[in-house]
Amino acid sequence: xxxxxxxxxxxxxxxxxxxxxxxxxxxxxxxxxxxxxxxxxxxxxxxxxxxxxxxxxxxxxxxxxxxxxxxxxxxxxxxxxxxxxxxxxxxxxxxxxxxxxxxxxxxxxxxxxxxxxxxxxxxxxx
Numbered sequence: 001x002x003x004x005x006x007x008x009x010x011x012x013x014x015x016x017x018x019x020x021x022x023x024x025x026x027x028x029x030x031x032x033x034x035x036x037x038x039x040x041x042x043x044x045x046x047x048x049x050x051x052x053x054x055x056x057x058x059x060x061x062x063x064x065x066x067x068x069x070x071x072x073x074x075x076x077x078x079x080x081x082x083x084x085x086x087x088x089x090x091x092x093x094x095x096x097x098x099x100x101x102x103x104x105x106x107x108x109x110x111x112x113x114x115x116x117x118x119x120x121x122x123x124x125x126x
Contacts, residue, residue: 038075044088045073051092062091 009015021027048058048069055073056066064087071077072084082098089096 033078034075037078037080040080040085041073041075041077044069044085047088047092047094048073062088 021031048055051058053061054066055069059066059069062069072080082096085096085098088094
């Protein structure tokens with residue numbers, strides 16, 4: 001059965017998602033990792049600005065440098081760790097709540113088995 005063609009759209013993000021991500025498990029995994037990095041970076045930024053602190057002031061409270069805080073607030077940074085998040089929380093009288101879910105990977109479609117004609121099976125000794 002043929003795959004249904006998606007409804008026409010002018011949404012550029014949707015078009016790019018369909019063209020480059022959808023149905024490609026490796027790309028979907030990378031996209032989800034990037035989304036997670038962005039959520040963590042945004043949460044750190046939101047906490048700092050909610051407290052009315054500069055990156056330098058925030059870093060001093062956490063016991064690190066402003067450049068580390070700058071990296072942590074960058075969505076492209078891949079070094080976020082629960083240890084650092086807990087250090088930030090403890091220094092600011094907060095606690096970390098993580099929502100962790102384990103989601104099954106999409107199973108790859110099994111490749112169709114090649115059918116051997118019955119005449120060939122007889123010749124192979126079956």
